[in-house]
Amino acid sequence: DTAVSQTPKYLVTQMGNDKSIKCEQNLGHDTMYWYKQDSKKFLKIMFSYNNKELIINETVPNRFSPKSPDKAHLNLHINSLELGDSAVYFCASSQNSGGAETQYFGPGTRLLVL
């Protein structure tokens, strides 16, 4: 019954590794997002996809690559992990991208890079 789900919930890894975080929504929404929330609690948008197409791509290192195989899934792959990548990553979805749509958030993935 979970609306927006993410896996894994916790991820501890070494610097330099490559890791992926998966996100799925069963709300039938067209738009999905990836956010990074750092230790200061700012939510920063990283990417947004609408119907599998990239519509927002903020200034994010190209080590981060989103992939949307279908509109219900938006995965995030991170290459060559760095210490500064440690944060909580939230996936979210909304009905569409063109209006004042409420975003529904996944439970978050707590990434710790050692």
Next chain:
Amino acid sequence: GQNIDQPTEMTATEGAIVQINCTYQTSGFNGLFWYQQHAGEAPTFLSYNVLDGLEEKGRFSSFLSRSKGYSYLLLKELQMKDSASYLCAVLDSNYQLIWGAGTKLIIKP
């Protein structure tokens, strides 16, 4: 630049009323959201204002003044479970959400 300001932390007493303010300066305005985030959890939607005035929803109310670039979230009859961070977010002219850093609300018995 775009800016959302909220107090970092507030403390209130169980049963009391608290008002959390948010001021914003954004490129365009298409509405303002309030989200609640408990520690270690995801943000959850509380309210959306796009017209001036007060919107009441149970113990929570949200107010907007577009001319002043100002909103507040009013929480009445505070309960311990209301201890959380409250995030203000503004939808700009491109329909992108600009987030504040959140206000951590601590409720004391």
